[in-house]
């Protein structure tokens with residue numbers, strides 16, 4: 030079957046898909062071997078297509094592709110489903126899963142980080158299956174791990190000014206990429222800082238080990254807004270553009 034040198038076999042997770050013409054689909058795949066690629070799958074929306082439903086967001090698939098040398102698009106030849114991570118989940122969990130796909134569709138990172146990033150995404154999708162409460166905190170932990178791989182590490186319980194661990198945080202400095210404790214914070218600070226409420230500070234303090242606290246804490250919508258805003262500001266600062274995740278706005 031794979032006798033042409035342009036045939037490629039790859040494993041990947043579908044990040045985004047758009048209908049194309051009457052029966053086709055163009056989708057973005059986070060490929061373990063190739064990083065993020067765009068693929069056109071002709072005819073897969075036909076009722077009699079055996080691949081109907083294969084190309085769905087966050088499906089992990091094994092595909093045979095063909096690379097047209099004159100185009101950036103890969104051509105879908107055949108494939109099979111390895112894992113589906115979205116089936117049977119609540120609306121809220123679907124949103125948190127979709128946010129990961131949206132994020133990976135937007136991030137750019139070097140080829141040598143693809144393997145690590147792939148494993149991280151997979152771990153997140155698997156772990157989320159058994160989370161019933163405060164899934165957003167697992168998404169934040171996932172973000173912190175991404176930041177680390179990408180070299181834009183954010184330590185939620187280390188003060189960026191004094192370096193002390195475990196002090197109560199009162200603000201986030203966008204330019205310094207870190208949190209500021211109550212001992213170091215001055216009202217007159219010229220730096221662009223975002224204030225943090227006491228409740229949010231409590232969540233930040235336990236975020237690195239949040240898995241141990243998931244069923245004991247309450248995370249209000251206000252805390253969710255504050256922390257989503259901070260993490261998106263951090264990404265915006267790093268990528269020099271306004272970084273939005275539409276999925277998170279649906280929470």
Ligand SMILES: [Zn+2]
Pocket residue numbers: 188189190191192193196209210211212213
């Ligand atoms: Zn400090």
